[in-house]
Amino acid sequence: MRLGVNIDHIATIREARRAREPEPVAAAVMAELAGAEGITVHLRSDRRHIKDRDVELLRQVVQTKLNIEMAATDEMVGIACRVKPGQVTLVPEKPEEVTTTGGLDVAQNAAMVTSAARRLHAAGVRVSIFVDTDPAQVDASKAAGADAIEINTGPYADAPESGRQAELVRIRASAERAAAAGLEVLAGHGLNYVNVQPIVRIAQIAELNIGHSIVARAAFVGLDRAVREMVGLLRS
Numbered sequence: 282m283r284l285g286v287n288i289d290h291i292a293t294i295r296e297a298r299r300a301r302e303p304e305p306v307a308a309a310v311m312a313e314l315a316g317a318e319g320i321t322v323h324l325r326s327d328r329r330h331i332k333d334r335d336v337e338l339l340r341q342v343v344q345t346k347l348n349i350e351m352a353a354t355d356e357m358v359g360i361a362c363r364v365k366p367g368q369v370t371l372v373p374e375k376p377e378e379v380t381t382t383g384g385l386d387v388a389q390n391a392a393m394v395t396s397a398a399r400r401l402h403a404a405g406v407r408v409s410i411f412v413d414t415d416p417a418q419v420d421a422s423k424a425a426g427a428d429a430i431e432i433n434t435g436p437y438a439d440a441p442e443s444g445r446q447a448e449l450v451r452i453r454a455s456a457e458r459a460a461a462a463g464l465e466v467l468a469g470h471g472l473n474y475v476n477v478q479p480i481v482r483i484a485q486i487a488e489l490n491i492g493h494s495i496v497a498r499a500a501f502v503g504l505d506r507a508v509r510e511m512v513g514l515l516r517s
Contacts, residue, residue, distance in 0.1 A: 282481055282515045285319030285348055285469075286312040286508060287492025292322075292330035305331065306338045308504060313345055315508035319367075321490045323350035324357065325374060333360065340364050348490070350411070353390070353397040362404035369401050370409040370431055384413035384433045387421035398426035409467060414451035419458045429465035431490065432456060434480060438471025449479055456485035474498065477514055489515060 291308040295301070309320045320343050322331045339347050346367040351357040352374040361369045371394060373385045387394050387410055398408045409429040412418040414436070422430050432455050437448035456466045468480055469490035480486065491511060499507040 282486065283318040283488040284316065284508070284512050284515050285321045285346070285467075285488055285490040286317040286495055286511075287321040287323070287469075287490055288312065288496070289321075289323050289330050289492055290496040292332070292335060296330050305335050306342050309339055309343055311504045312508050313343070315505045316512035317345065317508055319346040319348055319488065319490070321348040321350060321370070321492065323372070324360065326352060326354070326356070336360070336364050336366070340366055343367075348409070353385075353393050358397045358400050361401060361406055365404060365406055368407040368409055368429075370411055371397060372411040383435070384411050384415075384418060386418070387412060387425055388417050391421060391425060394421075394425040402426065409465075411470075412455075414448075414455040416455070416458055419455055419462065419464070422459075423462045423464055427464060429467055430455075430459050431467040431469055432459075432486070433470050434468050434472055435470040437480070438473070438476055445476075445479075449483075452480065453483050453485075456483050460485040474510065474514065477511070478517070481515055481517075 288305050288308045291303050291305045295303055324331050324336055336349055348368040348370055349366045350370045350372045353371045371385055401408050407428045409431050410422045410427045411431045412422055413433050432452055440448050459466045465487055466485045467488045468486050472491050473494035495507045495511055
């Protein structure tokens, strides 16, 4: 299973002082050298952490896959069509949220998502959509032209021990449905060194995108070790 490392929180630290460091590009290089097979950033409309210059530099430097999370707006899709990352993941976005709180409602926003997917494909950009464990959202993602879905594992990560198995069942069912439809299956949100291995055992999931827990651990042990430890869990 591949590991994509989300480096948003490296930029969050930088923006806490509006300084020049730590540099997200340096973090991307270190993560790749430690075994990451992708780098993810979320370019938000308010530019609260990742900036346009970051995605432009990352596009030049990242050697694996640069995945940009973004809302399906004209502005964001235009940026992606210009920068041409390896992949765009369409996500919902609320101005007041601390982090993404749920999957994109593709079924209710089919026209917007389909238009964004067509524009991105025309620019040669692969399209993934961040969705909840809802069969209707998996089907709508396929109909909208997505190449992949990223299953929201937040409810699993946040569930008490007594409710975690039920969330795993939902994730597995969504992964199986997506794979059967010809979509590549990714997953992420809230995963850490303690809860990740049950997700790793779901055969249809090809990649996990993990950020906060890796950057948090890196504060104590360094980014190289933090990434290597997570890679080890995904391959064990």
